[in-house]
Amino acid sequence: MRIPLDRQSTTPLYRQVEDYLRRGIRSGSLPSETRLPASRTLARDLGLNRLTVETAYAGLEAEGLVYSRQGSGTYVAALPPGLPQTAPAADLPWPRWHQPARPGAHRSNDPAPSDLLLAAGHPDPIDLSGGAGDIRHFPADEFRKVMQGVMRRDDLAALDYGDRRGYTPLRSAIAQVTASQGLALNPEGILVTSGSQQALSLVCQVLLSPGDTVLVEAPTYASALDLFELCGVNTVGIPTDEHGMQVETLEAKIRLHHPRLIYTIPNFSNPTGACLSGARRRQLIALAGQFDIPILEDDFVGDLRYEGRAQPALKALDPGGRVIYVSTFSKMLMPGLRVGFLTADGPVYERLAEAKRVTDLTTSGLVQRALEAYVTIGRYQAFLRRSCQRYRRRRDALVSAIHQHLPSEVCFGPPQGGLFVWLRLPEGVRGDDLLPEACQRGVAFAPGSRFFVDPADGESFIRLNFACQPPEHLQEGVRRLGEVMRNSIR
Amino acid sequence: MRIPLDRQSTTPLYRQVEDYLRRGIRSGSLPSETRLPASRTLARDLGLNRLTVETAYAGLEAEGLVYSRQGSGTYVAALPPGLPQTAPAADLPWPRWHQPARPGAHRSNDPAPSDLLLAAGHPDPIDLSGGAGDIRHFPADEFRKVMQGVMRRDDLAALDYGDRRGYTPLRSAIAQVTASQGLALNPEGILVTSGSQQALSLVCQVLLSPGDTVLVEAPTYASALDLFELCGVNTVGIPTDEHGMQVETLEAKIRLHHPRLIYTIPNFSNPTGACLSGARRRQLIALAGQFDIPILEDDFVGDLRYEGRAQPALKALDPGGRVIYVSTFSKMLMPGLRVGFLTADGPVYERLAEAKRVTDLTTSGLVQRALEAYVTIGRYQAFLRRSCQRYRRRRDALVSAIHQHLPSEVCFGPPQGGLFVWLRLPEGVRGDDLLPEACQRGVAFAPGSRFFVDPADGESFIRLNFACQPPEHLQEGVRRLGEVMRNSIR
Numbered sequence: 012m013r014i015p016l017d018r019q020s021t022t023p024l025y026r027q028v029e030d031y032l033r034r035g036i037r038s039g040s041l042p043s044e045t046r047l048p049a050s051r052t053l054a055r056d057l058g059l060n061r062l063t064v065e066t067a068y069a070g071l072e073a074e075g076l077v078y079s080r081q082g083s084g085t086y087v088a089a090l091p092p093g094l095p096q097t098a099p100a101a102d103l104p105w106p107r108w109h110q111p112a113r114p115g116a117h118r119s120n121d122p123a124p125s126d127l128l129l130a131a132g133h134p135d136p137i138d139l140s141g142g143a144g145d146i147r148h149f150p151a152d153e154f155r156k157v158m159q160g161v162m163r164r165d166d167l168a169a170l171d172y173g174d175r176r177g178y179t180p181l182r183s184a185i186a187q188v189t190a191s192q193g194l195a196l197n198p199e200g201i202l203v204t205s206g207s208q209q210a211l212s213l214v215c216q217v218l219l220s221p222g223d224t225v226l227v228e229a230p231t232y233a234s235a236l237d238l239f240e241l242c243g244v245n246t247v248g249i250p251t252d253e254h255g256m257q258v259e260t261l262e263a264k265i266r267l268h269h270p271r272l273i274y275t276i277p278n279f280s281n282p283t284g285a286c287l288s289g290a291r292r293r294q295l296i297a298l299a300g301q302f303d304i305p306i307l308e309d310d311f312v313g314d315l316r317y318e319g320r321a322q323p324a325l326k327a328l329d330p331g332g333r334v335i336y337v338s339t340f341s342k343m344l345m346p347g348l349r350v351g352f353l354t355a356d357g358p359v360y361e362r363l364a365e366a367k368r369v370t371d372l373t374t375s376g377l378v379q380r381a382l383e384a385y386v387t388i389g390r391y392q393a394f395l396r397r398s399c400q401r402y403r404r405r406r407d408a409l410v411s412a413i414h415q416h417l418p419s420e421v422c423f424g425p426p427q428g429g430l431f432v433w434l435r436l437p438e439g440v441r442g443d444d445l446l447p448e449a450c451q452r453g454v455a456f457a458p459g460s461r462f463f464v465d466p467a468d469g470e471s472f473i474r475l476n477f478a479c480q481p482p483e484h485l486q487e488g489v490r491r492l493g494e495v496m497r498n499s500i501r
Numbered sequence: 502m503r504i505p506l507d508r509q510s511t512t513p514l515y516r517q518v519e520d521y522l523r524r525g526i527r528s529g530s531l532p533s534e535t536r537l538p539a540s541r542t543l544a545r546d547l548g549l550n551r552l553t554v555e556t557a558y559a560g561l562e563a564e565g566l567v568y569s570r571q572g573s574g575t576y577v578a579a580l581p582p583g584l585p586q587t588a589p590a591a592d593l594p595w596p597r598w599h600q601p602a603r604p605g606a607h608r609s610n611d612p613a614p615s616d617l618l619l620a621a622g623h624p625d626p627i628d629l630s631g632g633a634g635d636i637r638h639f640p641a642d643e644f645r646k647v648m649q650g651v652m653r654r655d656d657l658a659a660l661d662y663g664d665r666r667g668y669t670p671l672r673s674a675i676a677q678v679t680a681s682q683g684l685a686l687n688p689e690g691i692l693v694t695s696g697s698q699q700a701l702s703l704v705c706q707v708l709l710s711p712g713d714t715v716l717v718e719a720p721t722y723a724s725a726l727d728l729f730e731l732c733g734v735n736t737v738g739i740p741t742d743e744h745g746m747q748v749e750t751l752e753a754k755i756r757l758h759h760p761r762l763i764y765t766i767p768n769f770s771n772p773t774g775a776c777l778s779g780a781r782r783r784q785l786i787a788l789a790g791q792f793d794i795p796i797l798e799d800d801f802v803g804d805l806r807y808e809g810r811a812q813p814a815l816k817a818l819d820p821g822g823r824v825i826y827v828s829t830f831s832k833m834l835m836p837g838l839r840v841g842f843l844t845a846d847g848p849v850y851e852r853l854a855e856a857k858r859v860t861d862l863t864t865s866g867l868v869q870r871a872l873e874a875y876v877t878i879g880r881y882q883a884f885l886r887r888s889c890q891r892y893r894r895r896r897d898a899l900v901s902a903i904h905q906h907l908p909s910e911v912c913f914g915p916p917q918g919g920l921f922v923w924l925r926l927p928e929g930v931r932g933d934d935l936l937p938e939a940c941q942r943g944v945a946f947a948p949g950s951r952f953f954v955d956p957a958d959g960e961s962f963i964r965l966n967f968a969c970q971p972p973e974h975l976q977e978g979v980r981r982l983g984e985v986m987r988n989s990i991r
Contacts, residue, residue, distance in 0.1 A: 013683035013803070017783075017814030031683075038687070045878055058810035103821040105847040106793050108708060108761070146657050154660070155652040162645040167636050170644070170835035190530035191914060193503035193521075197528070205695055209861035216731070218598060238859040241706070271598070293507075295739040305597050313503070320548035323505030345660035347866035348949070357595040369728040371699040376837035378865055388535055480587035 012048050012056055024059060028067035036076050036087055043069045043089040050085075124446060124455040133453030137488035139475045140455040142281065143346045144312075144398065144430060154345070158381040165380055173376040175368045177352070181383035187351055189338075191388045192314050194324045196336075200354050202364055205374045207311055207339035207351035210233055213366045214272070214307050214335055215242045217359065223271040226264060228256045230433075230462030230469055231310065235274060248464045255280065255287030258294045265302050273299060273306050277325055278313035279429025282462045282474040286427060287300025289322055296325060299333045305359075310338045314395055315405035316428035332357035338384065342430070343398065350374060350382050387455045396492065399428075406432070408482035409475060409489065416493035418500065430478040433459075433469055440499050442473040448498070454491040502538050502546055505828065514549060518557035526566050526577050533579040537567065538791075540575075572910045597830045605851060614945040616935060623943030627978035630945040632771065633836045634888065636919060644835070648871040652807075655870055664857045667693025667842070671873035675842055679828075681878045682804050683928070684814045686735040690844050692854055695864045697801055697829035697841035701725055703856045704762070704797050704825055705732045707849065713761040717753060718746045720923075720952030720959055722771045726765060738954045743914045745770065745777030748784045755792050763789065763796050767815055768803035769919025772952045772964040776917060779812055795849075800828045804885055806895035806918035822847035830872065832920070833888065840864060840872050889918075898972035899965060899979065906983035909989065920968040923949075925961055931987050932963040938988070944981040 014031045016024055035041035048056070052065040057064075068085050071077045078088050124140035138229075162169055176182070182198040189196050204210040218226065221243030227235065229248025239246050247268050250257045253341035256275060264270070275295070276286035287295070299306045307326045332355070339351035355363060367373075409432055410425045420437035436442060442458030449455060459472025477485055504521045506514055525531035538546070540554040547554075558575050561567040568578050612620075614630035666672070672688040679686050694700040709715065711733030717725065719738025729736050737758050740747045746765060754760070767777035767919070779787070789796045798815045815824035822845075829841035845853060857863075900920055901916045910927035926932060933949035939945060949962025966980055967975060 012681065013811040013813050013817070015683075015817040018779075031685075035680045035685045037687060040676045040685045040687075042677055045677070045681060046882075056806070056811040066764060105822045105849075106795065108792075108793060108795050109848040109852075110820060111852060112710075143662075146661055149657065149660060151652070151657050151660060155649065158652065159645065159649055162641070162648065167641050168637065168738060170837040171632075171636055172836045186530045187532060187535070190525045191502070191535060193505075193531045193930075195521075195525045195528060197530075205861040208859070212860045220602070220733075234859060234862070237855075241856060241859050243710075289506075289508075303598060305596065305598050316546070321503040321546040323503050327503070327505040331597060332595045338724075346662045347660040347863075349861065349863065349865045358599040359595075361602060362599075365727075366731060369698070369724060369731050370702045371839065372724070373694040373837075373839065374695070375839045375865055375868055378868065392536075 012053055014053075014057060016057060016059075025063045025066040025070070028053075028057070028059075028064060029070045031096075032067065032071055033074075033076060036071070036090070039090075041087050043087050044313060045087040046083075047085040047087070047361045049085065070354070079421075096301060103458055121443075121461075124457055127446065128453075131450040131453070133451070135486050136453045136455070137480060137491070138455045138481055139477075139480065139485070139488050140457045141479050142430070142474045143342050143479065144315075144402070144482070145479045146345060148398070148401065149345055151217055152382070154385055157385045158242070161380045161384050162377070164354045169377045169380050171376065172373055173379065175373045176364050177201065177374065178376060178379040178383060181379045181386075181481035182352075184383050184386050187388050188386060188391050191392060194327050194336075196326075196354050197356070198324045200356050200360055202353050202355075202360070202367060203354060203374050204351045204367065205351045205371065206341050207309065207353075208234060208238075209367075210337040210339075210351055210353035211274075211307070211309065213338075213353070213363050213370065214305075215239070216366045216370070217243065217362045218305060219244050223269045225272045225274055226261070226268070226270045227274045227464070228276065228280065229464065230282055230472070231274065232276060232311075233457075233461040235309070236462070236464065246367065246464045248468070251283060251285060253282070253285050255285045255291060256295070258287075258291040258298070261298055265298065265304065270304060271498070273304055274309065275325070276309045276311065278310055278322065279315060279426060279431075281311065282431055282457065282472075283430045283433040284426030284429050285424070285433075286319075286322060292322060292325055292328055293329045296328050296330070297332060300330070306334045308334050308336045310336060312342050312429045313338070314343070315399060315402060315430070317399055317406060319427040321416055326354070327343070332359070335363075336360070340386070343395065344386075348378050348382060350378060402430070402478045405477045405480070405482055405485060409477035409485045412486045412489035418493070421496075430476050432477055434473050434475065436473060437496065437500055438471075440496060441470045445473070445499060448494045450491060452491045452495055454488040454495075456492070502543055503915050504543075504547060505826070506547060506549075515553045515560070518543075518547070518549075518554060519560045522561055523555065523564070523566060526561070528578070529580075534575050535577040535863070536573075537575040537577070545736070560962050575850065611933075611951075614940070614947055617940045618945035621940040621943070623941070626943045626945070627970060627972065627974050627981070628787070628945045629967075629975075629978050630947045631966045631969045632920075632947075633832050633969065634805075634892070635698070635969045636835060636889065639835055644871070644875055646874045651870045651874050652867070659867045659870050660912075661866065662863055663869065665863045666854050667691065667864065668752075668866060668873060669867040672842075676875050676878050677878050678876060678881050683811070684817050684826075685954050686816075686844050687846070690846050690850055692843050692845075692850070692857060693864050693869060694841045694843060695856065696727075696839045697799065697827045698724060699857075699860070700827040700829075700841055700843035701728055701764075701797070701799065703843070703853050703860065704827075705729070705734065706856045706860070707852045708795060708953050709734050709761055713737065714758045715762045715764055716751070716758070716760045717764045718766065719954065720772055720949065720962070721764065722766060722801075723947075723951040725799070726954065727954075736954045738958070741770070741773060741775060743775050745781060747777045748777075748781040748788070751785070751788055755788065755794065760794060761816070763794055764799065765796065766799045768800055768802065768812065769805060769916060769921075771801065771919075772921055772947065772949070772962075773923040774916025774919050774921045775914075776809075776812060782812060782815055782818055786818050786823060786980040796824045798826045800826060802832050802919045803828070804833070805888055805889060805892060805920070807896060809917040816844070817972045822849070825849070825853075830876070833885065834876075838868050838872060840868060841942075849851065860877060864905075892920070892968045895967045895970070895972055895975060899975045901965035902976045902979035906980045908983070908986055911986075922965045922967055923964050923967065926963060926991055927986065928961075930986060931960045933960065935963070935985055935989055939982060939985045942981045942985055944978040944985075946982070
């Protein structure tokens with residue numbers, strides 16, 4: 012036990028030991044029934060006389076903070092009720108470097124809608140604010156058995172560092188799964204990451220410097236905007252419509268802003284659900300080549316299509332090295348696994364792999380092995396098919412609930428896939444204003460302001476997740492939302 | 502299946518489908534026995550006539566690349582032996598942005614010693630180059646049962662996103678474990694990270710900008726130097742001796758370089774094994790306060806002490822907010838879990854938590870829950886006691902092997918704890934030159950050059966890990982090393 016002692020202090024050493032342990036006990040960091048080191052051991056560790064330690068222990072025992080058990084040692088006692096918890100020390104001011112050099116807008120200071128909903132304490136809350144699919148349909152039992160099998164099979168190897176690019180069989184499995192969806196990837200060009208968020212972060216780290224500009228869809232994924240802000244990167248929004256980014260406006264923006272990256276979610280965008288048209292895909296690739304700008308393609312739910320014609324991934328149209336493609340198993344399978352991947356061809360791949368190494372060495376090998384054992388093409392395709400059927404029904408339920416319960420001024424285009432419906436609110440109604448009351452009534456949504464570079468641009472929009480609730484909850488949630496909207500229009 | 506089609510192309514659509522699938526099959530991304538989508542489904546997805554798809558499938562079948570199974574569908578055939586694998590497309594040059602803007606020294610381009618050892622193909626290789634403890638003594642069976650129990654107990658909750666600061670019970674468990682070692686932490690100030698490497702990376706992200714200067718020990722942890730380099734940060738080395746960083750020289754360096762961070766490994770340093778003296782600890786804290794510079798304390802194996810007086814963590818001496826403390830379970834327990842933590846008081850904590858969120862949202866909840874269930878104070882202390890006994894014996898074995906087998910000109914100070922012995926080689930012998938021959942003879946070590954800001958400063962040093970091999974392997978490994986050294990002196 013490493014107790015700080017000041018041998019120059021006028022406070023006697025036994026007292027320093029006693030004070031230190033008392034603080035630990037009172038603050039709860041040494042909970043009751045913790046066995047303290049034998050006095051002989053602690054004395055040796057600290058270079059003290061054994062009697063000094065015994066005096067300290069005796070002092071604590073006299074206060075009732077510890078007790079001795081015959082022949083077994085000294086234990087922390089249960090804290091007497093009402094004993095004051097020690098406050099954190101020092102009224103010193105915090106060092107100046109604790110404050111950010113650039114005082115940013117701090118986009119994410121607002122509490123999460125889910126937390127607001129929870130805090131409101133409604134007996135039957137319905138959360139439509141989430142960003143993932145419905146994990147309740149994930150076969151956790153089956154996965155537990157797979158995990159168990161992997162730990163038996165691989166034993167200690169599962170607990171060691173693995174290849175920093177990712178467990179090789181998992182990279183092959185990823186290539187097979189994407190191929191079965193029409194995207195042929197080279198396993199050698201796949202880098203396993205801790206969710207797709209880390210993939211975005213690595214691309215930032217490798218390709219961007221503070222002060223650089225990134226073009227993004229307006230609106231786009233909120234945590235990507237947060238990431239760009241934290242990296243000190245400027246973001247410029249490109250307007251979107253029901254066919255995704257208005258690529259026609261892109262060239263002018265490129266000439267004006269000299270961006271170092273174009274970030275896009277071409278399939279079932281977060282938050283709008285829109286899908287980039289085929290013609291725009293080809294135009295985007297051509298512009299990226301013409302101006303030598305990398306495209307970061309975030310394909311977080313590209314496989315969740317419920318109808319309409321499938322569009323190829325930008326990566327599949329890439330004549331060579333223009334697109335860095337990012338995807339994840341989090342949305343489809345289990346968010347908590349934190350396994351995603353990126354793929355890039357050419358020299359930039361090595362730079363991304365090196366960034367991954369210095370960032371966190373590697374993603375948990377145990378989880379990678381379990382995922383590899385679980386994800387076979389057949390199983391993935393079957394799960395995808397079931398998810399598509401389920402989510403299609405839920406989308407239809409949400410759309411019909413909107414028609415039934417929301418004011419007719421609400422505008423939206425039902426998406427052909429993905430997780431979200433994006434609503435424009437009636438004139439004068441603001442999403443951020445609506446949220447607290449909606450939570451009181453037991454329904455949460457994601458206000459539109461979080462998805463725009465300038466939050467004011469999103470004031471009159473909200474995002475609803477239809478994938479994570481069964482139809483009857485969607486129906487009831489939208490009914491509540493309708494009440495709140497009508498109240499706020501009045 | 503999202504196959505890219507060009508409807509303006511002169512290549513007929515059936516041919517585009519056929520070509521795309523052929524590439525996938527030949528490259529292995531569509532392995533044999535993959536079931537292709539039903540022609541009706543694929544035609545619908547792609548907006549094609551069903552006949553178009555059937556024509557494409559027929560073409561592939563004629564080539565023997567797919568076969569139909571009565572009433573079941575079309576499957577990829579086993580690849581005939583000798584069929585040429587398609588080369589990656591395009592002889593286009595890579596876009597310019599693939600190359601780094603700052604051509605760095607690329608410290609880490611050398612192959613890892615372990616890989617060299619493997620490549621050398623010795624029948625009985627002995628690897629002394631590693632950076633972690635010996636996982637072979639980790640009770641993997643027990644951990645498997647704990648993991649199983651957690652998945653049963655928490656079911657789907659274990660697979661969902663959790664609190665972005667880390668699973669609350671794990672943060673409490675960490676506080677209890679560190680308290681039992683003499684470091685009282687507030688669980689509210691603990692942030693769970695993906696290994697301690699991520700903790701270092703988050704501190705970089707929050708506190709440093711390109712061009713800033715960081716003071717580090719010379720020598721120091723190689724992957725920290727790699728991280729600083731990738732972030733565009735300058736590193737200045739502070740000389741060390743057997744009592745750690747020469748803090749007496751620090752003030753002059755601070756006045757000269759205006760550093761934004763001091764990075765230190767005060768306990769059983771990587772690579773030297775040295776421990777910072779108590780007086781220098783207090784002086785370091787005082788200087789950090791006087792010049793308002795944050796200290797990043799990397800305590801990767803602080804609990805692995807085999808003898809001598811325990812020194813308090815710098816964090817335990819911190820009067821308030823000067824020290825960000827980083828540690829990990831990777832070295833003691835299982836590297837592959839990738840769970841570490843940092844702790845900070847004051848406003849900087851929130852900034853670090855936000856950086857964690859935008860970097861990878863959260864660390865795998867499943868792994869956090871399993872670790873929490875596994876790590877109780879009692880179990881940790883017992884495991885620590887056994888590890889200390891085992892590693893002490895191994896250190897003694899390595900030290901006696903060095904005396905027995907290495908030339909007497911080799912200098913080193915046996916460490917009081919940790920994992921490493923740091924050797925100065927005889928005059929004129931360079932670690933990097935020695936390594937290839939040593940690997941041929943079946944022993945690997947970490948050359949000193951990797952641990953210095955200027956690799957040339959480390960030429961005459963090597964690091965040996967005594968913790969990861971049993972005594973007889975240490976003995977034999979050092980014997981081989983002695984032969985190589987004598988050859989290189991001759």
